[in-house]
Amino acid sequence: MSSKAKTQSKSPSTKKEVKVEEETICIIRIRGAHGMNRKIQHTLHLLNLYRVNSATLVRTTPSTRGMIQKVKDYIAYGPISSENLKKMLEKRGLLVGNKPITDNFIRINTVYKSVNDLADALHKGNIVLNEITGLKPVFRLHPPIGGYPGSIKKPVGAGGSLGKVGDKINLYLKKMI
CATH class of the missing domain: 3.30.1390.20 (Ribosomal protein L30/L7)
Structure with a gap:
Protein backbone atom coordinates (compact mmCIF):
# COMPACT_ATOMS: atom_id res chain seq x y z
CA MET A 1 0.00 0.00 0.00
CA SER A 2 1.24 3.39 -0.81
CA SER A 3 0.64 6.20 1.59
CA LYS A 4 0.28 9.73 0.40
CA ALA A 5 1.52 12.55 2.53
CA LYS A 6 -0.72 15.55 2.74
CA THR A 7 0.97 18.72 1.63
CA GLN A 8 0.24 21.84 3.55
CA SER A 9 0.49 25.33 2.26
CA LYS A 10 3.28 27.35 3.86
CA SER A 11 1.35 30.59 3.63
CA PRO A 12 -1.16 31.46 6.33
CA SER A 13 -4.84 31.10 5.65
CA THR A 14 -6.06 33.79 3.28
CA LYS A 15 -9.70 33.50 4.22
CA LYS A 16 -11.20 36.75 5.38
CA GLU A 17 -13.80 36.77 8.07
CA VAL A 18 -16.64 38.96 6.98
CA LYS A 19 -18.75 40.06 9.89
CA VAL A 20 -22.28 40.87 8.83
CA GLU A 21 -24.64 42.58 11.22
CA GLU A 22 -27.77 40.67 12.01
CA GLU A 23 -30.81 42.83 11.48
CA SER A 82 -40.00 50.25 14.58
CA GLU A 83 -43.24 52.21 14.04
CA ASN A 84 -44.65 49.57 11.66
CA LEU A 85 -43.48 46.77 13.94
CA LYS A 86 -45.41 48.26 16.87
CA LYS A 87 -48.54 48.65 14.72
CA MET A 88 -48.22 45.12 13.41
CA LEU A 89 -47.85 43.62 16.90
CA GLU A 90 -50.79 45.60 18.28
CA LYS A 91 -53.22 45.06 15.40
CA ARG A 92 -52.13 41.77 13.81
CA GLY A 93 -50.19 39.91 16.50
CA LEU A 94 -52.03 36.85 17.80
CA LEU A 95 -51.65 34.42 20.65
CA VAL A 96 -52.41 30.72 20.43
CA GLY A 97 -56.20 30.51 20.27
CA ASN A 98 -56.41 33.59 18.00
CA LYS A 99 -56.52 36.05 20.88
CA PRO A 100 -54.91 39.50 20.59
CA ILE A 101 -51.61 40.28 22.32
CA THR A 102 -52.01 42.12 25.63
CA ASP A 103 -49.55 43.90 27.89
CA ASN A 104 -50.51 41.46 30.65
CA PHE A 105 -49.47 38.47 28.50
CA ILE A 106 -46.16 40.16 27.67
CA ARG A 107 -45.47 40.89 31.37
CA ILE A 108 -46.16 37.29 32.41
CA ASN A 109 -44.34 35.44 29.59
CA THR A 110 -41.37 37.72 28.86
CA VAL A 111 -39.03 40.10 30.64
CA TYR A 112 -40.66 43.06 28.87
CA LYS A 113 -43.41 45.21 30.36
CA SER A 114 -45.49 46.14 27.32
CA VAL A 115 -46.06 45.48 23.64
CA ASN A 116 -44.01 48.60 22.81
CA ASP A 117 -41.02 47.30 24.81
CA LEU A 118 -41.32 43.94 23.03
CA ALA A 119 -41.46 45.71 19.65
CA ASP A 120 -38.28 47.64 20.47
CA ALA A 121 -36.51 44.42 21.51
CA LEU A 122 -37.63 42.66 18.32
CA HIS A 123 -36.45 45.59 16.21
CA LYS A 124 -33.02 45.62 17.87
CA GLY A 125 -32.72 41.85 17.49
CA ASN A 126 -32.60 41.05 21.22
CA ILE A 127 -35.39 38.46 20.90
CA VAL A 128 -37.06 36.44 18.14
CA LEU A 129 -40.80 35.77 17.84
CA ASN A 130 -40.24 32.00 18.12
CA GLU A 131 -38.70 32.43 21.59
CA ILE A 132 -41.98 33.64 23.11
CA THR A 133 -44.22 30.72 24.01
CA GLY A 134 -47.86 31.25 23.20
CA LEU A 135 -47.23 33.89 20.53
CA LYS A 136 -47.82 33.00 16.88
CA PRO A 137 -44.72 33.75 14.76
CA VAL A 138 -46.76 34.82 11.75
Missing part, protein backbone atom coordinates in the same frame (compact mmCIF):
# COMPACT_ATOMS: atom_id res chain seq x y z
CA THR A 24 -34.50 42.11 11.80
CA ILE A 25 -36.28 41.99 8.48
CA CYS A 26 -39.90 41.49 7.55
CA ILE A 27 -40.85 38.91 4.92
CA ILE A 28 -44.25 39.06 3.19
CA ARG A 29 -45.46 36.19 1.03
CA ILE A 30 -46.95 37.65 -2.14
CA ARG A 31 -47.51 34.71 -4.49
CA GLY A 32 -49.48 31.50 -4.08
CA ALA A 33 -48.50 27.84 -4.36
CA HIS A 34 -49.90 26.96 -7.78
CA GLY A 35 -47.12 25.43 -9.90
CA MET A 36 -44.54 25.94 -7.15
CA ASN A 37 -41.58 23.61 -6.70
CA ARG A 38 -41.93 21.49 -3.55
CA LYS A 39 -38.50 22.54 -2.26
CA ILE A 40 -39.50 26.19 -2.47
CA GLN A 41 -42.81 25.44 -0.78
CA HIS A 42 -40.97 23.61 2.01
CA THR A 43 -38.64 26.59 2.48
CA LEU A 44 -41.64 28.93 2.75
CA HIS A 45 -43.08 26.62 5.42
CA LEU A 46 -39.78 26.75 7.32
CA LEU A 47 -40.17 30.54 7.31
CA ASN A 48 -43.76 30.12 8.67
CA LEU A 49 -45.23 31.57 5.47
CA TYR A 50 -48.07 29.17 4.68
CA ARG A 51 -50.47 31.60 3.01
CA VAL A 52 -50.45 34.61 0.72
CA ASN A 53 -50.43 37.98 2.53
CA SER A 54 -48.82 36.55 5.64
CA ALA A 55 -45.71 38.11 7.15
CA THR A 56 -43.01 37.08 9.59
CA LEU A 57 -39.94 38.60 11.20
CA VAL A 58 -36.52 36.95 10.95
CA ARG A 59 -32.93 37.82 11.79
CA THR A 60 -30.56 37.82 8.85
CA THR A 61 -28.23 34.91 9.52
CA PRO A 62 -26.40 32.98 6.80
CA SER A 63 -29.03 30.23 6.88
CA THR A 64 -31.98 32.63 6.62
CA ARG A 65 -30.22 34.56 3.84
CA GLY A 66 -29.97 31.29 1.90
CA MET A 67 -33.64 30.51 2.45
CA ILE A 68 -34.64 34.03 1.38
CA GLN A 69 -32.51 33.74 -1.75
CA LYS A 70 -34.26 30.47 -2.61
CA VAL A 71 -37.80 31.89 -2.32
CA LYS A 72 -37.14 35.45 -3.53
CA ASP A 73 -39.53 34.97 -6.47
CA TYR A 74 -42.48 34.51 -4.11
CA ILE A 75 -41.81 37.06 -1.35
CA ALA A 76 -40.99 40.69 -0.68
CA TYR A 77 -38.56 41.49 2.12
CA GLY A 78 -36.73 44.37 3.72
CA PRO A 79 -35.89 46.03 7.04
CA ILE A 80 -38.98 46.95 9.03
CA SER A 81 -39.33 50.28 10.84
CA PHE A 139 -48.94 37.86 11.05
CA ARG A 140 -52.01 37.45 8.83
CA LEU A 141 -52.40 40.65 6.82
CA HIS A 142 -55.07 42.14 4.55
CA PRO A 143 -54.37 42.40 0.83
CA PRO A 144 -52.78 45.80 0.13
CA ILE A 145 -55.21 48.68 -0.35
CA GLY A 146 -54.72 49.85 -3.93
CA GLY A 147 -52.66 46.77 -4.79
CA TYR A 148 -48.93 46.26 -4.96
CA PRO A 149 -46.91 48.88 -6.83
CA GLY A 150 -46.14 46.82 -9.93
CA SER A 151 -46.62 43.26 -11.02
CA ILE A 152 -46.49 40.43 -8.49
CA LYS A 153 -44.75 38.30 -11.11
CA LYS A 154 -41.67 40.49 -11.59
CA PRO A 155 -38.80 41.47 -9.31
CA VAL A 156 -38.40 45.05 -8.11
CA GLY A 157 -35.68 45.82 -10.64
CA ALA A 158 -38.02 44.95 -13.52
CA GLY A 159 -40.91 47.05 -12.22
CA GLY A 160 -42.50 44.45 -9.97
CA SER A 161 -42.96 43.84 -6.25
CA LEU A 162 -40.90 40.71 -5.56
CA GLY A 163 -37.52 40.26 -3.91
CA LYS A 164 -35.51 42.71 -1.85
CA VAL A 165 -37.65 45.82 -1.75
CA GLY A 166 -35.68 47.63 0.95
CA ASP A 167 -37.60 50.38 2.73
CA LYS A 168 -40.61 49.91 0.43
CA ILE A 169 -41.59 47.04 2.73
CA ASN A 170 -42.87 49.68 5.15
CA LEU A 171 -45.17 51.09 2.44
CA TYR A 172 -46.49 47.58 1.75
CA LEU A 173 -47.13 47.05 5.46
CA LYS A 174 -48.98 50.37 5.85
CA LYS A 175 -51.31 49.28 3.05
CA MET A 176 -51.82 45.82 4.59
CA ILE A 177 -52.13 46.42 8.35
